[in-house]
Amino acid sequence: MQLYTTIAELRQALDSQGRAGRLVGLVPTMGALHAGHMALVDACKAQNDLTVCSIFVNPTQFNNPDDLARYPHTLEADCQLLEAAGCDFVFAPSVDEMYPSSPVLKLNFGELETVLEGAFRPGHFNGVGIVVSKLFHIVQPDRAYFGQKDLQQVAVVKRLIRDLGFQLELVRMPIVREDDGLAMSSRNRNLSPAERREAPALYQVLSHARAVLQNGGTLEAAKTAVINNLQEHPVFRLEYFEIANADTLQPVEQLQAPGVTALCIAAYLGQTRLIDNLVL
Numbered sequence: 001m002q003l004y005t006t007i008a009e010l011r012q013a014l015d016s017q018g019r020a021g022r023l024v025g026l027v028p029t030m031g032a033l034h035a036g037h038m039a040l041v042d043a044c045k046a047q048n049d050l051t052v053c054s055i056f057v058n059p060t061q062f063n064n065p066d067d068l069a070r071y072p073h074t075l076e077a078d079c080q081l082l083e084a085a086g087c088d089f090v091f092a093p094s095v096d097e098m099y100p101s102s103p104v105l106k107l108n109f110g111e112l113e114t115v116l117e118g119a120f121r122p123g124h125f126n127g128v129g130i131v132v133s134k135l136f137h138i139v140q141p142d143r144a145y146f147g148q149k150d151l152q153q154v155a156v157v158k159r160l161i162r163d164l165g166f167q168l169e170l171v172r173m174p175i176v177r178e179d180d181g182l183a184m185s186s187r188n189r190n191l192s193p194a195e196r197r198e199a200p201a202l203y204q205v206l207s208h209a210r211a212v213l214q215n216g217g218t219l220e221a222a223k224t225a226v227i228n229n230l231q232e233h234p235v236f237r238l239e240y241f242e243i244a245n246a247d248t249l250q251p252v253e254q255l256q257a258p259g260v261t262a263l264c265i266a267a268y269l270g271q272t273r274l275i276d277n278l279v280l
Contacts, residue, residue: 001083003090007138010091014050014139022049026141028132031055031092032072032186033081036176040145041085043173052139053082055092060103061127067273072189091139103130109156115249116264117152117275120239125156132157136166143169147176149183151262151277152249175277177203183276190272198235199269205229206263206278209241213255213280219243226265237268246279255280 004010014024025048027040033055044051055078062068075092082090107129112118118125136144146154154172161170176184181203191199208229209222217225226241244251246262255261261280266273 001079001087001090003079003092005091005093006097007093010052010089010138013089014052017050019050023142024048024050024052024139026135026139026144027051027053027087028135028144028146029053029055029078030057030071030186031078032074032189033078034176034184034186034188036147036149036184038081038085039176040147040173041082041087043171044143044145045086047171048143050088051086052089052091052141053087054135054139055090056098056131058098058127058131059095060099060130061124063121063123066271070190070271072186091135098131098134105130107160109159112152112156112159112249115152115251116240116242116244117266118249120266125153128153128156129160132160133164136168141168143171145171145173147173148277148279149175149185149275151246151264151279155247155249158247181207183274185274187272187274191269195235195270195272198233199274201230201233202236202265202267202269202274202276205233206265206276209263210278210280219252219254222263230267235269239266239268239273241265 002013004013025044027044029037041053057071059068079090107126109125113125146157158170180200182200205226209226212222212225223241230236230238242251242264244262244264245256246260259279262277264277266275
């Protein structure tokens with residue numbers, strides 16, 4: 001495995017591999033890797049000839065400076081995991097390498113900007129769109145791998161690929177969970193031991209809402225169940241719970257076809273913001 005910190009070095013390395021006729025897969029990450037990330041790497045390796053994993057904590061997608069400051073940086077440990085997994089190239093640029101000057105481009109993803117993460121994290125998807133576009137241009141992958149936990153981000157990247165004509169396939173991978181159901185996330189490292197014990201309640205709340213719907217309950221009954229269940233866990237501060245179309249993330253008024261309805265939730269546990277979703 002080779003580690004590169006500059007765009008020129010990575011491009012030269014990819015070109016030296018004689019990429020013509022070989023499939024290149026990209027796994028974009030912000031580091032602090034866990035088993036969810038490694039599932040993306042494993043899928044990428046299985047479906048491509050070369051696997052590139054980027055590690056870059058992108059400042060332009062943080063609308064909360066405290067969140068950026070608290071985001072874990074574990075490059076050495078990340079590289080050990082990636083080497084053991086058989087990753088070919090790690091791209092870990094500095095902020096100055098990715099942004100020689102502050103970007104002034106503004107991307108607008110339409111209705112995706114007005115709901116869920118878009119509504120609560122203004123400017124977030126502009127930052128996501130810019131950094132993902134840059135990575136696509138730098139690596140020129142045939143496939144790019146994203147996790148379902150960031151379901152709205154997947155929708156944004158789909159829009160980006162469609163509207164800008166990137167010639168690549170987006171692969172969405174299922175959420176990987178801890179044994180107690182908590183969705184794996186780099187931010188879980190910021191939870192105190194007591195908060196970590198409470199954290200699985202978020203998935204339990206989602207699972208109960210799913211059961212309400214599967215047993216014939218209304219969307220309003222599912223939303224009421226979420227509110228009532230979280231009242232039993234006052235350590236959580238609910239930011240949103242929405243039943244939405246899994247592709248557009250727009251609220252729905254009735255259940256859609258299988259695979260199209262998503263239960264989406266975001267809540268603070270202490271200072272750590274957790275998100276999760278279930279696609280019915």
